[in-house]
Amino acid sequence: MRKVELYRFSLPMEAGVILRNQRLKTRDGLLVCLTQDGKQGWGEISPLPEFSHETLDEAEEATLGWLHSWVTGDQAFESALPSVAFGTSCALAELDGRLPETADYRKAPLCNGDPDELFAVLGAMPGEKVAKVKVGMYEAVRDGMIVNLLLEAIPDLKLRLDANRSWTRAKADGFAKYVMPEFRSRIEFLEEPCKTRDESREFARETGIAIAWDESVREADFIVQAEPGVSAIVIKPTLVGSIQRCHSLIQQAHNAGLKAVISSSIETSLGLTQLARMAAWLTPDAIPGLDTLSLMQSQLVRQWPDSDLPLTEVDSLDVVWRR
Numbered sequence: 001m002r003k004v005e006l007y008r009f010s011l012p013m014e015a016g017v018i019l020r021n022q023r024l025k026t027r028d029g030l031l032v033c034l035t036q037d038g039k040q041g042w043g044e045i046s047p048l049p050e051f052s053h054e055t056l057d058e059a060e061e062a063t064l065g066w067l068h069s070w071v072t073g074d075q076a077f078e079s080a081l082p083s084v085a086f087g088t089s090c091a092l093a094e095l096d097g098r099l100p101e102t103a104d105y106r107k108a109p110l111c112n113g114d115p116d117e118l119f120a121v122l123g124a125m126p127g128e129k130v131a132k133v134k135v136g137m138y139e140a141v142r143d144g145m146i147v148n149l150l151l152e153a154i155p156d157l158k159l160r161l162d163a164n165r166s167w168t169r170a171k172a173d174g175f176a177k178y179v180m181p182e183f184r185s186r187i188e189f190l191e192e193p194c195k196t197r198d199e200s201r202e203f204a205r206e207t208g209i210a211i212a213w214d215e216s217v218r219e220a221d222f223i224v225q226a227e228p229g230v231s232a233i234v235i236k237p238t239l240v241g242s243i244q245r246c247h248s249l250i251q252q253a254h255n256a257g258l259k260a261v262i263s264s265s266i267e268t269s270l271g272l273t274q275l276a277r278m279a280a281w282l283t284p285d286a287i288p289g290l291d292t293l294s295l296m297q298s299q300l301v302r303q304w305p306d307s308d309l310p311l312t313e314v315d316s317l318d319v320v321w322r323r
Helices: 056-071 082-096 115-123 140-153 169-177 181-186 197-207 243-255 269-282
Strands: 002-012 026-036 039-045 129-134 157-162 187-191 211-213 230-235 259-262 318-322
Touching: 002 056, 026 056, 026 082, 039 082, 039 269, 056 082, 056 318, 082 243, 082 269, 129 140, 140 157, 140 169, 140 181, 157 181, 169 197, 181 187, 187 211, 187 230, 197 211, 230 243, 243 259, 243 269, 259 269
Parallel strands: 129 157, 157 187, 211 230, 230 259
Antiparallel strands: 002 026, 002 318, 026 039
């Protein structure tokens, strides 16, 4: 016998979290729980404002349709909405035992805040030192100087940079001028530096700074292929779709000789732990980009290891539908 529960959550964010043109005060979404033969599977469905095409209300409507179909015994279909496809595929994968329990809780820390604290954190990282810097929010020259400073101060550090297509070619070139040529090879990749793919390709060729595709991965005309200056693709499952869709993209990337990195869309601790399990399973050689829990003031249902944030239990959530 099949049972379903659908919950809605709203977790407070730390002050100052800004997504493109919007301040994110709460992280809102849905949790789905599937039960069958004494087993349970959970999934998080949380469209990311300013990045997801679907709204939370649209995701809720689509999720209810999917749950009605599943609970009556119909063959599960894949939703056209990425956040719904990801969350429901996680719930099914947990229910069927297809999502391994082993998780990769390593994370590339976001470099912001006090420099002395940051150096201490990076210096104490065991094994491979990989960190992430958001660029493009301030002047390109400032970004270049910060990247140069970090790479100079920590000789075994590699950086992943994310510009979110914010730069013109001129601004991207201004950034590159402030990164010493001998440090550029330690930039693991710069995600989509320019407003168009062609400009980003030219930037990579002319500066020797490797790029990665992020937004492009989610566009209809994108093809995973080896290209000069391209080193990786970044996969954000809440924005991409089901586990199966993500797995296919990862296989295509590996076949093309590219790195695939699983990254967060500011999911809750429940969603992040599932992303960590996907990373251990599908991208074991790449540190995932999951350092976003500190942006929240609470965890949800499942705890992230070593986090001291309070845990919001399922009993405190609003029930949207239960059957």
